Amino acid sequence: MLASLLGNPAVMIMTVGALVGIAATLVGTFLVLRGTSMLSDAISHSIVFGIVIVWLLTHQQSGPVQIVGAALTGILTVFLTELLVNSKRVKQDAAIGLVFPLLFSIGVLLLNLYAGNVHIDTHTVLLGEIGFVWLDTVTLGGYEVPQSLLSMGAMTLLNALFVGLLFKELKLATFDAALARALGFAPGVLFYALLLLTSGTAVAAFDAVGAVLFVAFVIVIPSTAYLLTDRLALMLAIGVAVSIASSICGYGLAVRLDVSIGGMMAAMTGVFLLLAFLFGPRYGLVAQARERRRQRHLNESRNLAVHLYNHEGEPEQGEENVARALREHLLWSHERSRRAILQALDAGHIQRQGELLQLTATGREVAREILEPGRR
Amino acid sequence: MSDHLHEPELALHVEDLTVSYHGKPVLWDIDFDIPPGVMAAIVGPNGAGKSTLIKSVLGLIPPIAGHVTLFGRPYRAQRRRVGYVPQRSSVDWDFPTTALDVVTMGLYGRLGWLRWPGRKERRSAMEALEMVGMQDFAGRQISQLSGGQQQRVFLARALVQNADIYFLDEPMAGVDATTERAIVNILRRLRDEGKTVIVVHHDLQTVRTYFDWLLILNVRVVAQGSVESTYTADNLRSAYGGQIALLDSEAFISRAGSEGRESGHDEAVDTGADRADAAGADVRERTS
Numbered sequence: 001m002l003a004s005l006l007g008n009p010a011v012m013i014m015t016v017g018a019l020v021g022i023a024a025t026l027v028g029t030f031l032v033l034r035g036t037s038m039l040s041d042a043i044s045h046s047i048v049f050g051i052v053i054v055w056l057l058t059h060q061q062s063g064p065v066q067i068v069g070a071a072l073t074g075i076l077t078v079f080l081t082e083l084l085v086n087s088k089r090v091k092q093d094a095a096i097g098l099v100f101p102l103l104f105s106i107g108v109l110l111l112n113l114y115a116g117n118v119h120i121d122t123h124t125v126l127l128g129e130i131g132f133v134w135l136d137t138v139t140l141g142g143y144e145v146p147q148s149l150l151s152m153g154a155m156t157l158l159n160a161l162f163v164g165l166l167f168k169e170l171k172l173a174t175f176d177a178a179l180a181r182a183l184g185f186a187p188g189v190l191f192y193a194l195l196l197l198t199s200g201t202a203v204a205a206f207d208a209v210g211a212v213l214f215v216a217f218v219i220v221i222p223s224t225a226y227l228l229t230d231r232l233a234l235m236l237a238i239g240v241a242v243s244i245a246s247s248i249c250g251y252g253l254a255v256r257l258d259v260s261i262g263g264m265m266a267a268m269t270g271v272f273l274l275l276a277f278l279f280g281p282r283y284g285l286v287a288q289a290r291e292r293r294r295q296r297h298l299n300e301s302r303n304l305a306v307h308l309y310n311h312e313g314e315p316e317q318g319e320e321n322v323a324r325a326l327r328e329h330l331l332w333s334h335e336r337s338r339r340a341i342l343q344a345l346d347a348g349h350i351q352r353q354g355e356l357l358q359l360t361a362t363g364r365e366v367a368r369e370i371l372e373p374g375r376r
Numbered sequence: 377m378s379d380h381l382h383e384p385e386l387a388l389h390v391e392d393l394t395v396s397y398h399g400k401p402v403l404w405d406i407d408f409d410i411p412p413g414v415m416a417a418i419v420g421p422n423g424a425g426k427s428t429l430i431k432s433v434l435g436l437i438p439p440i441a442g443h444v445t446l447f448g449r450p451y452r453a454q455r456r457r458v459g460y461v462p463q464r465s466s467v468d469w470d471f472p473t474t475a476l477d478v479v480t481m482g483l484y485g486r487l488g489w490l491r492w493p494g495r496k497e498r499r500s501a502m503e504a505l506e507m508v509g510m511q512d513f514a515g516r517q518i519s520q521l522s523g524g525q526q527q528r529v530f531l532a533r534a535l536v537q538n539a540d541i542y543f544l545d546e547p548m549a550g551v552d553a554t555t556e557r558a559i560v561n562i563l564r565r566l567r568d569e570g571k572t573v574i575v576v577h578h579d580l581q582t583v584r585t586y587f588d589w590l591l592i593l594n595v596r597v598v599a600q601g602s603v604e605s606t607y608t609a610d611n612l613r614s615a616y617g618g619q620i621a622l623l624d625s626e627a628f629i630s631r632a633g634s635e636g637r638e639s640g641h642d643e644a645v646d647t648g649a650d651r652a653d654a655a656g657a658d659v660r661e662r663t664s
Contacts (some may be wrong), residue, residue, distance in 0.1 A: 021459075033468075033471060033472070035468070090397065141547050151646070165490055166489075167488070167492075168484055168487070168491075168492060168493065169484075169489065171473070171481075172481050172484055174471070175467055175468070175471045175473065175478075175481070176462065176466070176467045176481070178431070178434075178436055178460075178462050178466060179460060179462065179481065179533075181434075181436055182434045182435065182455070182458070182460050183455060183484055183485035184452075184455055184485065185484070185489070225539055226472065229472060230473075230474070230517035231473070231474070232471075232472045232473055234472075235472050362485060
């Protein structure tokens with residue numbers, strides 16, 4: 001059973017894809033909320049330098065030592081960036097843009113010079129090749145286990161442990177770093193730990209999705225979840241669900257259309273983002289448009305109540321407080337007047353007395369609250 | 377630690393403190409003390425270093441020189457006894473969390489590393505929300521609150537810490553009159569319970585009504601002590617220079633002597649024009 005699952009390329013590809021998404025989402029959520037998600041772009045590029053150096057030293061591309069070694073390059077990127085920012089001669093975004101292309105280009109040059117005949121080439125550096133993850137296996141307890149599955153599984157577990165154990169600390173440090181520091185929770189250390197895990201995840205995911213696509217998983221998935229909820233814990237849970245869905249849909253579509261599997265998975269994260277952007281329950285465009293319309297209609301009936309209140313009991317009441325006046329005095333369309341009257345009737349703000357629109361006690365209260373907000 | 381207390385009878389003791397912010401010293405050799413059980417205002421023009429002072433006391437900005445003690449011990453040893461309300465603009469209110477959750481964060485210090493807040497913590501947080509009249513908004517996402525409501529949530533987060541000394545950075549900035557009154561009432565109650573309340577305040581006109589202790593700051597300490605003894609035209613002019621004219625009107629001039637009235641008036645004319653760019657640096661020049 002397990003052997004057949006492990007030997008099934010489709011299952012392995014989708015599992016690794018989902019794990020890349022989950023591991024990336026766990027750290028990416030905090031990066032996105034902190035407003036430093038583009039650091040992940042810098043990290044995922046500069047680890048190429050680390051991977052090549054580690055490969056030159058150990059002639060191994062994967063394994064725990066390799067992951068840690070290459071991940072340190074990610075931290076080096078962040079460290080160099082902050083060094084430049086602190087010099088006050090370069091702004092943060094420019095500093096990021098200075099550091100990672102340097103490390104990335106050195107990495108690519110070293111690759112050209114020394115690794116011409118191995119399977120890390122510039123194409124896979126950028127996009128990875130998730131379609132082949134099942135080919136590179138190691139034997140573990142009698143099973144042939146894909147290398148990528150092991151490293152991604154380990155990183156996902158590590159990230160989940162980190163976020164699970166330090167959820168409260170990460171939340172506080174991300175929301176209010178000053179309070180976190182005042183209460184003694186080293187937010188700087190937490191942040192560097194988060195970045196180290198991001199680097200490690202980038203290294204582990206490198207075979208599968210390369211340096212560029214990785215960013216989609218770190219940034220796009222948490223951004224999608226952010227549009228769908230108001231709770232941090234739910235944001236992480238939704239991120240996990242979107243990761244799994246992107247991987248499965250991405251694989252299915254890629255096979256059908258015969259295109260890059262990793263690319264399609266990343267594209268699917270974008271599709272989910274678009275869906276959330278359009279149809280999210282509270283922040284989606286559709287929901288917001290509907291909410292604005294509801295507000296407008298509500299204001300019409302409130303406007304009506306105020307109008308009736310202002311003329312109530314006055315000699316021209318018979319002129320003003322009739323349906324006709326809404327069209328002639330307020331210059332409302334026929335449809336708008338009818339809608340406002342109907343809504344006010346439904347809400348029990350007014351009642352009809354022949355032609356006259358008569359405010360009820362509730363309606364009078366509504367008008368008073370609008371006109372004299374400071375009362376009570 | 378306990379055998380070595382430095383000025384234990386003072387809630388806050390600051391000695392020879394020099395602090396720089398982004399590389400520039402903004403506080404030079406500050407000395408001041410605040411006794412326990414007072415409600416103290418820190419006032420001063422923009423760029424005077426008020427927020428920097430609070431952040432430095434709380435260990436958020438390391439000082440270049442000098443030291444700070446709270447009830448005789450350094451801040452690190454007194455964390456649990458300190459409540460802090462940062463400026464409202466210092467956090468991202470779109471963060472996916474609720475009012476109750478933000479208040480619960482005040483208890484994280486007491487919980488320590490790794491422990492999760494439980495029912496007991498949520499109950500304390502709820503009580504703090506009730507104290508500021510925000511219990512109905514407990515489950516609301518924080519960006520859906522008005523500015524005044526957000527400020528109350530921040531205040532509740534400090535209240536839940538049940539501290540002995542509270543630092544508040546401009547809690548009355550940008551809130552409506554009702555919220556301001558509510559905040560002042562809560563702070564007074566804390567003071568009456570014997571706690572020390574230290575507020576960075578921007579509105580000179582309310583200093584005398586709200587506070588009983590005053591620190592006037594502008595890079596150096598201009599004056600410190602009870603409000604009656606320190607809220608004088610001379611001290612304020614010395615701190616604010618020409619800027620004073622735009623902060624006040626009668627309240628200030630009526631207190632100043634006839635001489636002060638004359639000069640206050642003249643300065644009103646010349647600062648009115650460059651009000652927008654009257655930065656801290658300008659004021660420093662004028663006062664020195």
